[in-house]
Amino acid sequence: MEQSLDNFFLKIPEPQQSTLLFLRQFLIEEIKLEESWKFNTPFYYYKGKWFCYLSYSAKRKHEIYIGFVRGYQIEYPNLVGEGRKQIKVYRINPEKDIDIRALKKITDLLKKLYEY
Numbered sequence: 001m002e003q004s005l006d007n008f009f010l011k012i013p014e015p016q017q018s019t020l021l022f023l024r025q026f027l028i029e030e031i032k033l034e035e036s037w038k039f040n041t042p043f044y045y046y047k048g049k050w051f052c053y054l055s056y057s058a059k060r061k062h063e064i065y066i067g068f069v070r071g072y073q074i075e076y077p078n079l080v081g082e083g084r085k086q087i088k089v090y091r092i093n094p095e096k097d098i099d100i101r102a103l104k105k106i107t108d109l110l111k112k113l114y115e116y
Helices: 002-010 016-030 100-113
Strands: 034-038 041-046 049-057 063-068 088-092
Touching (some): 016 100
Antiparallel strands (some): 049 063
């Protein structure tokens, strides 16, 4: 599993690779999520439940986003459903600084939903 996760990140070109590696570290160390490899995607768990995942698509102009599993339960700027029923996504532009405050706020709001 660890090798699959590492390979996922290492096969991605720069600057997307650095962006995804930063997000990986942020989710694990700052947000205190556990990482797992599901559906050929890095998934992150909070209290043993699906919390979010990282998505990268070379076919879609090297698009990066974080998909929040219970995102439909909160409203936050730049957190969009785009037709999804449960998951809302937060798009990341690897050419710009990541808004860490926004990500922290989103994850704090979502963590409260897992307390019950």
